Amino acid sequence: MHSWIDGQPATAVNLQNRGLAYGDGLFETIAVRGGRPSLLSRHLERLALGCQRLAIDIDLALVRDELLRYASQLGEGVAKLIVTRGDSQRGYAPASEALTRRILQGGPRPAYPAGNAEQGIGLFDCQTRLAQQPLLAGLKHLNRLEQVMARAEWQDSACAEGLMRDVQGHLIEGVYSNLFLVRDGVLLTADLSRCGVAGVMRAALLDEAPALGIEVRTGDLVQADLEAADEVFVCNSVYGIWPVRTVAALNLDWPAGPLTRKLQAVARTLLDT
Template sequence: MPNWVDGHPADSLSIKDRGLAYGDGLFETIAVRGGRPPLLEYHMARLADGCRRLGIPLDLQLMRTELVAFSAGLGEGVAKLMVTRGDGLRGYAPPPVALPRRILQSAAFPLYPENNAQQGVQLFPCSTRLAEQPMLAGLKHLNRLEQVLARAEWQDGEHAEGLMRDVSGRVIEGVFSNLFMVHDGVLLTADLSRCGVAGVMRAALLDSAKAQGLQVEVRDITYDEFIQADEVFLCNSLFGVWPVRSVTGHHWPVGPLTRKLQVIARDLLDI
């Protein structure tokens, strides 16, 4: 399927685009199944929040309409949606009147090993740390250099994901996923008010867990608390839930709450 730029098939961008020059924009990685994006409302809510916080005047209804049409044409696969502030002159100052650019790219689903979901994965302990910037925390903005550096730290097939901590050593997330833990029946995930990406699957699982009456806490998590967890799992909007079985000599079983949320994630993604 051809890529779209501003609602039309295209394979090129203006070299004046601020997304290219400064990472001035946002993106969403969206699973498409049966011609529809299952987590559409979560993606649109995060995009709306990001545009509000960055001051990008995106027509959200137009973006939704284009995304739905693009998904229908794609059928099955991954739609990557990028929104930039549009063209600008040299210099950091944003243009007084921004004309946001809407970009949609298609790709096949990544071929993850089935054992990742069935038996769990091993995490690589990344030395790259997430910097603290509350004004950008939670956003899926276009500048992902921390993740690029972290992902370059391992090349083997033994590790399926990397563990990312912040500059103070708190456990935050995976390189391309969010992280959950279970302690004494309580579902924990990191506070993302300083750094990290607030994933849509993370949001959907938190909503589902609360709706089912599970005890949920979103707060700072130390590394010592992390390795003492009863269960650990990762989630994102493409693979759903992967149990974590180990990191640097520490091991966890695939527990019942992980399996329960794994089924919920599959239902949310129409898998």
């Protein structure tokens, strides 16, 4: 699948692009099914929030149109949208005349083992910690070195994801997913006001849960919460939900419980819309 820049086929980006030089931008990773981008409205809402917070000018109607056209050509797979502040000369100060760049890339859906969703996965307990920066918290910005360093910590195929904490030791998320715990029928997830990525699937599940009669609590999660959990799962907007079976290094394990299975079915439906 060819890449697009600003709505046109292209294979190279300007070396003065601020996304390349400074990570000055945002991205969305979007599942494409039947020629349509899944959860498009939620992806655009998060993108709009990020652009507003970073003061990046964006035409959302144009982005939406390009995504729809690109997805129709891709058919099935995953589209990655990158938005950067544009091109400028050396120096941190953004050029007032810089034009926002929109980069689209596509590829096949990752070939995850079926057992990840059916039997569950192992989590690796990462030592890389997430720094706290409230201005960037929740955003899917281009600075992903913490995730790169965390993912380099393990090669064991028994662990499909890594568990990440902040500098104070709070449980935050997976390397490329959001984390949920279930205790006494209550759905628990981390407060992401200081660090972490507010995932699109996470937001959708939090919105769906009350209608299913599921109580939700968002706040600081610590090791004791993990140890007391009845069920654990991770989610993102490409694969939906994976039950977490174990964190081997911590000698913890859980079943793929009923609430996880209920929400897993919800996630599948959401990805098809």
